[in-house]
Amino acid sequence: MAALIELSGIERVFQLGDSAVHALTHLNLTVDAGEYVAVMGPSGSGKSTLLNLLGLLDHPNAGSYRLEGRDVTTLSPEEQARVRSQRIGFVFQSFHLVPRLTAAENIALPMTLAGIPPDERQRRVTRALADYGLANRASHRPNELSGGQRQRVAIARATIMQPAMILADEPTGNLDRATGEDVMRLLEELNGQGVTLIIVTHDLVLGARARRQLHMEDGSLRRDERTCASPT
Amino acid sequence: MRLPDLIGFARGAAAGNPLRTALLILAMAIGVAAVVVLTALGDGARRYVVGEFSSLGTNLVIVLPGRSQTGGFNPGNAITNTPRDLTVDDAQALLRASAVRRLAPLAVGTSEISVGGKLREVMVAGTTAEFIDVRRLELAQGRFLAAGDWRRGANEVVIGAKVREELFAATPALGQLVRVGDRRFRVVGVMAATGQGLGMNTDELVIIPVSLAQAMFNSNTLFRILVEAHSRESIEPAKTQVTDIIKQRHEGEEDVTVITQDAVLATFDKLLGALTLAVAGIAAISLAVAGILVMNVMLVSVTQRTAEIGLLKALGATAATIRTAFIVEAAMLSMTGALIGYLLGEGGAALLRQLYPTFPAYPPDWAILAGLGTALVTGILFGVLPARQAARLDPVLALGRR
Numbered sequence: 001m002a003a004l005i006e007l008s009g010i011e012r013v014f015q016l017g018d019s020a021v022h023a024l025t026h027l028n029l030t031v032d033a034g035e036y037v038a039v040m041g042p043s044g045s046g047k048s049t050l051l052n053l054l055g056l057l058d059h060p061n062a063g064s065y066r067l068e069g070r071d072v073t074t075l076s077p078e079e080q081a082r083v084r085s086q087r088i089g090f091v092f093q094s095f096h097l098v099p100r101l102t103a104a105e106n107i108a109l110p111m112t113l114a115g116i117p118p119d120e121r122q123r124r125v126t127r128a129l130a131d132y133g134l135a136n137r138a139s140h141r142p143n144e145l146s147g148g149q150r151q152r153v154a155i156a157r158a159t160i161m162q163p164a165m166i167l168a169d170e171p172t173g174n175l176d177r178a179t180g181e182d183v184m185r186l187l188e189e190l191n192g193q194g195v196t197l198i199i200v201t202h203d204l205v206l207g208a209r210a211r212r213q214l215h216m217e218d219g220s221l222r223r224d225e226r227t228c229a230s231p232t
Numbered sequence: 233m234r235l236p237d238l239i240g241f242a243r244g245a246a247a248g249n250p251l252r253t254a255l256l257i258l259a260m261a262i263g264v265a266a267v268v269v270l271t272a273l274g275d276g277a278r279r280y281v282v283g284e285f286s287s288l289g290t291n292l293v294i295v296l297p298g299r300s301q302t303g304g305f306n307p308g309n310a311i312t313n314t315p316r317d318l319t320v321d322d323a324q325a326l327l328r329a330s331a332v333r334r335l336a337p338l339a340v341g342t343s344e345i346s347v348g349g350k351l352r353e354v355m356v357a358g359t360t361a362e363f364i365d366v367r368r369l370e371l372a373q374g375r376f377l378a379a380g381d382w383r384r385g386a387n388e389v390v391i392g393a394k395v396r397e398e399l400f401a402a403t404p405a406l407g408q409l410v411r412v413g414d415r416r417f418r419v420v421g422v423m424a425a426t427g428q429g430l431g432m433n434t435d436e437l438v439i440i441p442v443s444l445a446q447a448m449f450n451s452n453t454l455f456r457i458l459v460e461a462h463s464r465e466s467i468e469p470a471k472t473q474v475t476d477i478i479k480q481r482h483e484g485e486e487d488v489t490v491i492t493q494d495a496v497l498a499t500f501d502k503l504l505g506a507l508t509l510a511v512a513g514i515a516a517i518s519l520a521v522a523g524i525l526v527m528n529v530m531l532v533s534v535t536q537r538t539a540e541i542g543l544l545k546a547l548g549a550t551a552a553t554i555r556t557a558f559i560v561e562a563a564m565l566s567m568t569g570a571l572i573g574y575l576l577g578e579g580g581a582a583l584l585r586q587l588y589p590t591f592p593a594y595p596p597d598w599a600i601l602a603g604l605g606t607a608l609v610t611g612i613l614f615g616v617l618p619a620r621q622a623a624r625l626d627p628v629l630a631l632g633r634r
Contacts (some may be wrong), residue, residue, distance in 0.1 A: 052628050082550070100247070
């Protein structure tokens with residue numbers, strides 16, 4: 001299987017006043033397409049920085065990042081935006097829905113930004129709403145939805161462009177256990193369909209569900225564990 | 233992003249903060265309304281004055297005795313500075329000029345008019361039958377002076393509306409004998425009331441044949457010769473012909489001043505046109521202020537919407553898309569404000585016309601176009617800076633604020 005992500009020698013340094021903080025130091029990582037990876041570690045270990053980097057929201061100070069065999073660190077901002085639009089879906093801890101848009105409009109937002117015609121958008125949104133059990137919530141605004149519903153809208157939005165990978169930053173952090181479980185099952189189902197899933201969490205139980213766990217500490221990878229996928 | 237989506241998105245963003253949107257639109261509206269109303273005032277003043285001058289008569293060339301200073305220094309003036317009289321013969325000679333349609337000599341003086349026991353001081357105009365046509369005046373009753381030899385005139389008088397009212401009140405004036413100065417005249421006509429005007433007010437005038445007026449004031453000279461040219465185009469030829477004829481008759485000396493109504497009009501037109509421009513300039517400042525306000529509010533809006541901008545970037549929006557979205561929003565707000573301001577301004581001008589019916593307060597087309605154009609341009613121009621700010625925003629930082 002071809003590697004989806006190849007990171008080599010990644011350095012990320014933040015300048016905080018006089019001192020330089022090494023958020024990531026000499027990081028090498030390969031992730032294959034279709035993997036289910038949990039990135040774990042205490043706060044400040046660099047896991048969010050890693051996720052931003054993988055999502056092309058941040059740039060490394062050194063090293064190279066190859067996504068699907070293409071070096072994306074040297075792409076222009078416009079091309080990077082296109083890669084984000086076509087290949088990457090984000091799911092955030094605090095959902096990040098646009099409050100003035102309805103659930104359907106929020107789901108359609110990536111397609112709107114990509115300039116997909118309205119009837120095609122309509123078709124895909126209707127199917128996504130049905131798939132995620134939101135059919136009767138289409139015209140509700142985020143503040144009229146429960147936390148679980150909001151995160152389902154966010155996941156529908158992340159998948160609407162059929163990306164190669166989904167980057168989830170503490171996707172259950174703002175949810176109770178039952179709805180969190182619900183959301184995780186949704187994400188894992190997507191992974192089952194072949195979408196690469198990378199989850200950042202400091203919840204060990206949650207991390208243990210992934211087939212591969214990356215433990216980070218002080219900006220570098222401490223352990224890279226693979227648990228055999230339990231056949232279900 | 234497709235254009236309808238962009239517009240929809242911008243509209244949603246604008247509607248998401250009604251107070252901000254309302255204030256912006258208000259500022260823009262006030263700016264444009266100011267331009268429209270002030271230029272309507274300025275241009276109204278111009279039209280009013282031009283209109284008043286036109287009511288003096290059209291295609292008018294006026295001959296005054298004496299050389300006025302408009303010609304600059306003339307060696308002839310240094311030697312003889314008492315001009316020759318402008319006589320009835322001069323006036324009659326002007327009839328030879330091909331560009332002249334008709335003309336009326338005018339001698340003016342003050343005298344007393346009395347009838348019964350009533351006596352009143354009046355301005356007496358001595359002229360001929362053509363006067364009423366040249367000046368475009370109207371009669372209320374009777375007829376004007378009879379046409380005939382300018383050198384002889386019947387003892388007839390045409391009185392102004394106010395004079396008639398004061399001397400005769402409700403009793404009929406036509407056919408009555410009145411005394412003007414030391415002569416008796418029969419009233420043959422009454423002028424229609426003209427109301428307020430810039431020119432000579434005929435309401436308080438009594439008009440008698442020019443020969444009798446000259447005899448009454450014991451003078452040969454005329455106050456003016458009013459010449460009407462055939463058309464607008466023949467005003468200039470008429471002016472040169474009139475000057476030439478008078479010059480010939482006055483032994484080669486150009487001792488009269490010939491002014492055209494056009495020249496006076498053009499001066500006023502230019503003067504008040506400049507005034508309108510100046511006023512428009514002042515109003516444009518308020519538009520610029522509105523533009524800066526748009527910029528400020530949009531900048532604040534960028535800071536308030538950092539999270540949203542970061543999200544849009546994460547979802548694949550390019551910097552160009554975000555820039556366009558913000559500019560479209562600024563342009564939309566400006567345009568809405570400008571349109572509302574335009575309607576307000578037109579309303580204000582209409583109100584002015586309602587309050588002062590004689591005052592034609594219509595905003596000129598150029599001012600409307602300039603006002604709307606400036607509003608749109610400032611809105612977009614001042615929208616660019618916030619839009620660039622938004623587009624440059626680092627998505628990580630933007631998303632980091634939870």
